[in-house]
Structures are given as C-alpha cells and as structure tokens.
Amino acid sequence: MKITLKDGSVKEYSESKSVLDIAKDISEGLARVACAAEINGEVVDLRTMVTEDVELNILTFNDEAGKKAFRHTAAHILAQAVKRLFPETKLAIGPAIDNGFYYDFDRDQPFDQEEIKAIEKEMKKIVKENPPIERFELPRDKALTLMKDMGEDFKVELIEELGEDEVISFYKQGDFTDLCAGPHLMSTKAVKAFKLLQVAGAYWRGDESRKMLSRIYGTAFTKKADLNEYIERLEEAKKRDHNKLGRELELFTTNEAVGQGLPLIMPKGAKVIQTLQRWIEDEEERRGYLLTKTPSMAKNDLYKISGHWDHYRDGMFVMGDEEKEEEILALRPMTCPFQFMIYKNSQKSYRDLPARYAETATLCRNESSGEMHGLIRVRQFTLADGHIVCTPEQLADEFKGCVDLINYVMTTLGIDGDVWYRFSKWDPNKTDKYIDNPEAWESTQVAMKEILDDIGLDYTEAEGEAAFYGPKLDIQFKNVHGKEDTIITIQIDFSLAERFDMTYVDKDNEKKRPFIIHRSSIGCYERTLAMLIEKYAGAFPTWIAPSQVKVLPISEKYHEYAGTVVEKLRSAGVRVDLDDRAEKIGYKIREARLERVPYMLIVGQKEEEEGKVSIRSRYKGDEGQKTLEEFLGEILVEINTRQIREVEVEQQ
Structure with a gap:
C-alpha cells in the first residue's frame, strides 16, 4: 500500500x-x-x-487537531482523578476547547479549592503511573449495559440517542473507562504541564431546564515553560477583564434586585456611551441617514408579519396570554419592523431611494442565564441600528458604504487590528431556522460574496450563522479570555420587503420590491464599552475618557486658582474634575492614575503667579509646565481629532 x-x-x-x-x-x-x-x-x-x-x-501539538487530542486526554485524566477521589460523582462530557479543556460532573455540591488541589495532585499521580490508553468498541446494547452497570446516567442518555446499529467506542486508561469518540494519546505520560483553572456551573446539554452540573476548566501543554507563559497571560487578562475592571473603575454595576443581564451604567460609563453615541449619530447624519424614534414594544401582529414571532419568539419578552385572547405585546428585540412601517407611510419612488434610517435603539432579548456575561451579552442593550431600503442597482454601493462606515468607526476607536470579518451563510439542512426560499438564499449569498470580493475583504465563511431572513457580514472579536462574539453586523434581506408589502415606483412606472440592508455602525454600545475597557485596560483615549483632566491643587491656598483652571477647561468643552480634598499631592496623583485619567494639572504658587499648570499625563509622565492656553489648545486638538496616543507610563 x-x-x-x-x-x-x-x-x-x-x-x-x-x-x-x-x-x-x-x-x-x-x-x-x-x-x-x-x-x-x-x-x-x-x-x-x-x-x-x-x-x-x-x-x-503544534497542529490544532493535535492540540485537541492532547487536551482531550488531559480531560480524561481529570475525570479519572475525580472518580478516584469522589467515586459517587457521575460523569457528563469532557471535550477539548480553545486554550484548554473542561469536564462536567454531577455531585451534590460544587468542588471547592481544596478539592481542586487534591484533584490536581491525583492527576499528577496518574500521569506518573502512565497507564496505556486503549480504545475498544461495543454494540449499542452492550454499551448501554456497561454504562448502566457503572451508574453513568448521562452516558446512558447519550447512547440512547444513537441508532440501533451504531458501534460505540470507549477509551480505557488503568482503572478508568469513558464513553468517547476520541482521538486520544497513546498513554498519559506526555501530559505533564497542566493546570486546573476554575470551577463553574453548567446546565446539562446547555438546557436551563436540565440539571446544573459542576464544570472544571483546565489547560495543558507539552512544556512547563509554555504553561507558565499561558498562566501569566491569563493573569494579565484578568486585569483587563471588563467585568472586573469596569466595576472597579465605576463604569457599571449590577444588582440582584434589578436582575441578571440588566447592567446599571454608572455616570462614568454613561459618559463614555454618550460620547460614542453623539459621535455616531452625527457621523450617520453626515452620511445621509434619517433619524427615527420608534416604540419599545409592539403588538405581536407586527412580529407575525416580520416572521420574528415564528423564528425568534423564544428570544423575546412577551406580555399577555394568547389563550385568554388578551392583547399580546412584546418588547422589541430589533427595530426593523418599526422602520419598515415608517417607510410604508407613503408611496416611494425610485427617486426617494436609497432611504437610510438610523436609530439609537434600546432593545430587549431573552438571553439564557448561562450565556450572559458582564456587558458583552445582556438582556437589555442599546444598538446603533439602521436599515437601508434601496433598488437592486443601488445594493452593492450601499453595502460598500456600510462597510466603509464600519471601517471608519473601528479605525477611529483603534480596534481595527483586533477584529475580523465573517461571511455568515444559511444552513440548507436546517430549513426550520430560516425563511424557506432556497433559490433566494443562494442568489443573495452569491450577490453578497461578489460584493465582498469586489471590496477585497479578507473574510472567513460560516455556514448556519445567517439571520433567519438573509446572509450577513459579521465583524468578530474575542474578549480577553478568548471568547468570540459579534460586535457589528451587516445583513442583506431578500424576504421582509415582500412580507411587509414594501414597494417603490420605478422609472417604468411599475411597482417593484426594494432590497433591504440591516446594519449597525458601532454595534451594541454596552458590548463596545466592554471591548474598549479590555482593549485599553480602562485607560481610554482622551476623547472617550469620562474624565479627561483632573486638577490637583497642592494645598487649600490654591483652590481659587484651581477653580479658575477648571472653569476655563469646562467652558471649552473639556471634561474636568477638581480634587480639592485635604490630602497630600502624591496621594492625589496616585488616585488619579488609578482612575486612568489622561491628564493631571498640578497647581501651586508658581503656577498661579505665572498663569501656568504643571502637567502629568499617563502618556509621558511629567510633561513640565505650560500656560493654560497652550495646554487647552493641545488637548482640544487631541479630543476633536480623536487622537489615540500611546500610553508610555505604566498604570499603577
């Protein structure tokens, strides 16, 4: 052979x-x-x-699939250690994932830190024993008998879902046997550099109605040095984690009485969002968008027209009871049906197109509790939403205009190097998820691909990630922990114009269906705030920073001059705070640095006599003295041109 x-x-x-x-x-x-x-x-x-x-x-291990086989073996070593130490524990699943592995266990109480240490110790013992890993297969009936005899109820459930003629594989290492498709290493000895990282709750099969299990996360490498380097990166990620840092900097908070997935944006965080929102709304107006303001809820009749009632109802907050024939209302999860009704308010001509509608919209989506995280995935959020209604001839240019706007936004925010494009297509094998029109899906996806290729975008393709009414271009990013999410999206819609009976009168005086582009410019403001916190470790560019300058008088004698400085800066549009507490100047400087304030202006006798300020910045540290007018001119240029200066001084 x-x-x-x-x-x-x-x-x-x-x-x-x-x-x-x-x-x-x-x-x-x-x-x-x-x-x-x-x-x-x-x-x-x-x-x-x-x-x-x-x-x-x-x-x-340098290959992604090789790495997964290695870490999948580590997951089995973890499970073997748990079964040795806590034999009453039942096994669920334990896959390799990006950057590591996990295993889900069913036991009466979650694992505590002392137990995690004991499990790690037992794992090292198993690696040292180096049992060979053997694969064997059983027919379905014998596989069921084996797992039932072992008391592994979750494994039994998995086997019962397989076909009658299925041959089922298992892996055995020493005294441990697990249902598994593999692949695995030949023995345990190579898995020497590993670390258990955290314990979390996870519903069986990701279903909130099923049992809550204990999930142990870990990672594994072939070399101790690589593991140590990864742990160091994790520690740095924890420092940047928006869920931790955003609270420490008082940008947002949460409260159990308010509810999960409903963050409270505090004054500093609200100022960041307001700054971004004003910028985006002005930029959209400059690009020909018309501002709308639509209701936060609607009758379910509207969502039945759009198809959301059939395809998205589980993701909506519904008020009323259909069985009691009450009026059914739902909080809006998107603005498109509302803006379509605005379009339909009068008959449009081809001369009226493209019609570009934009709205800063508060939306509500019923995210599952297991999916919610900080500001990245929440139940109420604010979206820079918009829809373009256009002729077929205008579609390509309008789509390119959306991409141009997004590129401008990402470059201005300094995140253009941290995101990538994904062409999200439908899955023809799951027609229940989508509008059932295969011919329209294929033709729209071909048209969208031609546009993307003409622009010259570097993108990946993902089947099954489309919206239910059309394909989309997603701008993807990862948080500091490596979790991938979508930040901005552009969608081509071939369906809703017909469902809403939207038309325009063309040059031949015939009524025709327009194309619709669903798009955002900056995405969800809450998610963007989370990404910016992590990108800049809370040290936002000056134009975004909630407090741009902090004035620090050396003593009470210079409060009056400090107040004059504050007033001049504030009158010029600079966000400025005064720290007039009876504290030493060194303490005030440290506090301002911890708050990530871009500039500190220190004023004392010499500054007052000469009409100057002593400048300390997070960019260069001590920048010396300047007149107030000189500093004001420089910072206004920095703010108005939305500069992103490199931080040279380490944040304490």
Missing part, C-alpha cells in the same frame, strides 16, 4: 501498519511528539490501522 505524506513523499508497505508505526518509520523524533493524525482529511488516533492507500498527515 502507498502512504502519501503531507510533503508529497510516498511510503510503501506490504502489510497493514498503525499510524504510530508509520510515524516511527518516518522519524523516531516525530513519533515521540505525535498526538494524532489525519487520514484522507479525517482526524484519527495514532493507534488506527492503515490498510490501504491513503493520504497521511501526522499531527503534533
């Missing part, structure tokens, strides 16, 4: 061989670091037997 390797070279064998034996034949060094393999593009174990001509790629 012929084995074609990744580099194009060919190995020939007269008899069947395992992938591991082939790896050894290529190089003993390769065999030592091999984690898994790809046979004709399918990821398999090293123990897999090769019996015919194939294309073979040996995977190491």
Whole structure:
C-alpha cells in the first residue's frame, strides 16, 4: 500500500501498519511528539490501522487537531482523578476547547479549592503511573449495559440517542473507562504541564431546564515553560477583564434586585456611551441617514408579519396570554419592523431611494442565564441600528458604504487590528431556522460574496450563522479570555420587503420590491464599552475618557486658582474634575492614575503667579509646565481629532 505524506513523499508497505508505526518509520523524533493524525482529511488516533492507500498527515501539538487530542486526554485524566477521589460523582462530557479543556460532573455540591488541589495532585499521580490508553468498541446494547452497570446516567442518555446499529467506542486508561469518540494519546505520560483553572456551573446539554452540573476548566501543554507563559497571560487578562475592571473603575454595576443581564451604567460609563453615541449619530447624519424614534414594544401582529414571532419568539419578552385572547405585546428585540412601517407611510419612488434610517435603539432579548456575561451579552442593550431600503442597482454601493462606515468607526476607536470579518451563510439542512426560499438564499449569498470580493475583504465563511431572513457580514472579536462574539453586523434581506408589502415606483412606472440592508455602525454600545475597557485596560483615549483632566491643587491656598483652571477647561468643552480634598499631592496623583485619567494639572504658587499648570499625563509622565492656553489648545486638538496616543507610563 502507498502512504502519501503531507510533503508529497510516498511510503510503501506490504502489510497493514498503525499510524504510530508509520510515524516511527518516518522519524523516531516525530513519533515521540505525535498526538494524532489525519487520514484522507479525517482526524484519527495514532493507534488506527492503515490498510490501504491513503493520504497521511501526522499531527503534533503544534497542529490544532493535535492540540485537541492532547487536551482531550488531559480531560480524561481529570475525570479519572475525580472518580478516584469522589467515586459517587457521575460523569457528563469532557471535550477539548480553545486554550484548554473542561469536564462536567454531577455531585451534590460544587468542588471547592481544596478539592481542586487534591484533584490536581491525583492527576499528577496518574500521569506518573502512565497507564496505556486503549480504545475498544461495543454494540449499542452492550454499551448501554456497561454504562448502566457503572451508574453513568448521562452516558446512558447519550447512547440512547444513537441508532440501533451504531458501534460505540470507549477509551480505557488503568482503572478508568469513558464513553468517547476520541482521538486520544497513546498513554498519559506526555501530559505533564497542566493546570486546573476554575470551577463553574453548567446546565446539562446547555438546557436551563436540565440539571446544573459542576464544570472544571483546565489547560495543558507539552512544556512547563509554555504553561507558565499561558498562566501569566491569563493573569494579565484578568486585569483587563471588563467585568472586573469596569466595576472597579465605576463604569457599571449590577444588582440582584434589578436582575441578571440588566447592567446599571454608572455616570462614568454613561459618559463614555454618550460620547460614542453623539459621535455616531452625527457621523450617520453626515452620511445621509434619517433619524427615527420608534416604540419599545409592539403588538405581536407586527412580529407575525416580520416572521420574528415564528423564528425568534423564544428570544423575546412577551406580555399577555394568547389563550385568554388578551392583547399580546412584546418588547422589541430589533427595530426593523418599526422602520419598515415608517417607510410604508407613503408611496416611494425610485427617486426617494436609497432611504437610510438610523436609530439609537434600546432593545430587549431573552438571553439564557448561562450565556450572559458582564456587558458583552445582556438582556437589555442599546444598538446603533439602521436599515437601508434601496433598488437592486443601488445594493452593492450601499453595502460598500456600510462597510466603509464600519471601517471608519473601528479605525477611529483603534480596534481595527483586533477584529475580523465573517461571511455568515444559511444552513440548507436546517430549513426550520430560516425563511424557506432556497433559490433566494443562494442568489443573495452569491450577490453578497461578489460584493465582498469586489471590496477585497479578507473574510472567513460560516455556514448556519445567517439571520433567519438573509446572509450577513459579521465583524468578530474575542474578549480577553478568548471568547468570540459579534460586535457589528451587516445583513442583506431578500424576504421582509415582500412580507411587509414594501414597494417603490420605478422609472417604468411599475411597482417593484426594494432590497433591504440591516446594519449597525458601532454595534451594541454596552458590548463596545466592554471591548474598549479590555482593549485599553480602562485607560481610554482622551476623547472617550469620562474624565479627561483632573486638577490637583497642592494645598487649600490654591483652590481659587484651581477653580479658575477648571472653569476655563469646562467652558471649552473639556471634561474636568477638581480634587480639592485635604490630602497630600502624591496621594492625589496616585488616585488619579488609578482612575486612568489622561491628564493631571498640578497647581501651586508658581503656577498661579505665572498663569501656568504643571502637567502629568499617563502618556509621558511629567510633561513640565505650560500656560493654560497652550495646554487647552493641545488637548482640544487631541479630543476633536480623536487622537489615540500611546500610553508610555505604566498604570499603577
């Protein structure tokens, strides 16, 4: 048989061989670091037997699939340790994930930190024992019997969902056996550099109506140095985590009496959002958008027209009872149906198009409790929402205009290097999720791809991520912990114009259906605030900062001059605060630095006599003395041009 390797070279064998034996034949060094393999593009174990001509790629920890096999093995070592120490615990699932692994367990109480330490110690013992990892298969009935005898109810449920003729695989290492598709390493000895990171709650199968389990997260590497480096990055991420830092800087808070997913934006955070909102609304107006203001709720009749009632009802907050024939209202999860009604208020001509509508809209979506996190995923949020109604001939240029606006916004915020584009398409195998019109889906996706390629965007494609009414371009980002989310989106809608009977009179005096583009410019303000907190570690660019200057008098004698400085800055539109507390100047400076204030103006006798201010900034530290007029002129340029200066002074 012929084995074609990744580099194009060919190995020939007269008899069947395992992938591991082939790896050894290529190089003993390769065999030592091999984690898994790809046979004709399918990821398999090293123990897999090769019996015919194939294309073979040996995977190491440097390959994503190899890394997952390595960390999946670490998850099994974790589960084995838990079963040894707490045998009454039941196993759920334990996959490899980005940057690590987790395993879900069912026990009466969550694991505490002392138990986590004991589990880690037991894991090290298992690695040292180095039991071989063996794979075996059973028919469905025998697999069910095995798991029932072991008392593993969650595994039984998983097996029962499989077909009657399914052959089911298990992995055994020493005294531990687990239902698993694999792949895994050949033994445990390679998994020496690992760390258990946290314990969290997780519903079985992600379903809030199911049992809450204890999820232990961990990570694993081939080298201790790599693990240490990762732990250091995690510590840095914790410092930037908006959920922690945003509260410390008093940008937002939460309260159980208010409810989960309903953050309270405090004055400093509200000032950041207000600054962004005024900028966006002015920019949208400059680009030809018309401002609308629509209700926060509507009868379900409106959502039935749009299709949200059929495709999105579970994500809505509904008031009233259909069975009692009451009037049913729902809080709006989006503004599109409302703006479409504004469009329909009068008959439009082709001369009226494109019609660009924009609104700063407060929206409500019934996110599951397990999905909510800080400001990134909430139940009430404020969206820079907008819709463009246009002719087919205008579609490409209007879409490009949306992309241009988004690029301008991201560049101005300094986040253009931290995001990427995703072309989100429908999944033709899940038609219940989407408007059922395959021909329209395909033609719209082709048109959208042509636009994206013409712009020259570098994008990935994701099947099954489209909106229910059309494909979209998503701008993606990751938070400091590596969790991916969408920050901004542009969608082409081929369906709702017909559902709402939206028309325009064309040049031939015939009524025609317009195209619709759903778009945002800056996305959800709360999510954008979270991203900016993490991007800048709370040290926002001066133009965004809630407090741009803090005036610090050296003593009470200079309060009057400090007040004059504050008044002149405030009159010029600078956000300024006065710290006139009876504290030493060093303490005041440290406090201002902790608050991430861009500029501190220190005033004393010399400054008052010469009409100057002593400047300390987070950019360069001590910047010396300048006249107030000189400083004011410089900071106004920085604010009005939305400069992003590099922070050179370490935040204490």
